[in-house]
Amino acid sequence: MQDVIIVGGSFAGLTAAMQLGRARRKVTVLDTGRNRNRYASHAHNILGHDGVPPGELLDAARKQVLGYPTVDLIEAKAIDVSGEPDNFAVATDGGDTINARRLILSYGIADEFPDIPGFVDCWGKTVIHCPFCHGYEVADKRWGLLYSSPMSLHGPALYANWTDDITLVLDGHHIIEEERHKLDRRGVRIVDGRLAAIHHNGGQVTGITLDDGTELGLDALYAHPRNRPSSDLHTRLGLEMKDTPTGTMITVGDMQATSRPGIYAAGDLAMAMHSVTFATNSGSLAAMGALQSMLL
Ligand SMILES: Cc1cc2nc3c(=O)[nH]c(=O)nc-3n(C[C@H](O)[C@H](O)[C@H](O)COP(=O)(O)OP(=O)(O)OC[C@H]3O[C@@H](n4cnc5c(N)ncnc54)[C@H](O)[C@@H]3O)c2cc1C
Secondary structure, three states, rough: OOEEEEEEEOOHHHHHHHHHHOOOOOOOEEEEOOHHHHOOOEEEOOOOOOEOOHHHHHHHHHHHHOOOOOOEEEOOOOEEEEEEEEEEEEOOOOEEEEEEEEEEEEOOOOOOOOOOOOOOHHHHOEOOHHHHHHHHHHHHHHOOEEEEHHHHHHHHHHHHHOOOOEEEEOOOOOOOOOOOOHHHHHHHEOOOOOOOEEEEOOOOOEEEEEEEOEEEEEOOOEEEOOOEEEHHHHHHOOOOEEEEEEEEOOOOHHHEEEEOOOEOOOOHOOOOOHHHHHHHHHHHHHHHHHHHHOOO
């Protein structure tokens, strides 16, 4: 019987594993190696590691975590889960069943890419979702913002410190005149057509074409595709969920506790704002929550 099974061994899960390993707890981490930022060549805004490739960060983290003899990392997918505190069972696609007293779910979310030529080629390079992660590298350049929800209207005010050249691509959506005037006063260009193609050189956006034939020169395009949890284990467990602007997340309370005793959630799966630092912070909290609950 393990103390904790961690499903998802990336930024959140490995942080939890390290914390528990240092507390000499028996931990199994299950992971399928598909961290969400694997499309980006470099990860930013991570203290002490700014500009390091995400794969390099995770390789180093895995090595460090495996230095703790009570931590086990299995490259396998968790496909089923059942049980109660002090006796959870997680089944893997490798045919194993592992039992543990507590569960930490940190299997992240997956972005659902629109079927637009060029989108995936540029994702994480110059089609980006977060200015804090990748905006500095394209500062003062021509930015596009692909409208996806009313939240998109907050983009131009946020982006203004990076560039004053912003085009909002409405992508078939309608916005009220008052919003148009506000954007106009900010100097934001608005185009009404739907995005038809993204032109690029090796992932570096050069421009876009709209469905009405309009061509626009751009150097970066902000996009916020819908996302979904990377697994359905939370559904099998009947965990309480809540909506985020682009998907759903597991509802968590103090120390990342979910709606069911003994089960904790961390990382992108359990928060509306997503970054490596937020993920590691919540992984650390989840580990503390699981550990404290075992002391009772
Ligand atoms: C393109 C892009 C670029 C980004 N750049 C930055 C940046 O520069 N700086 C920054 O701070 N943030 C960045 N982010 C955000 C960052 O990637 C996420 O916040 C972070 O990866 C979340 O970590 P996580 O551990 O919650 O999930 P993830 O890193 O997504 O990891 C989840 C892990 O769980 C595994 N998994 C999934 N299902 C199962 C299962 N059933 N069984 C076992 N394992 C499973 C996956 O394979 C994966 O390894 C970026 C995001 C994107 C999309």
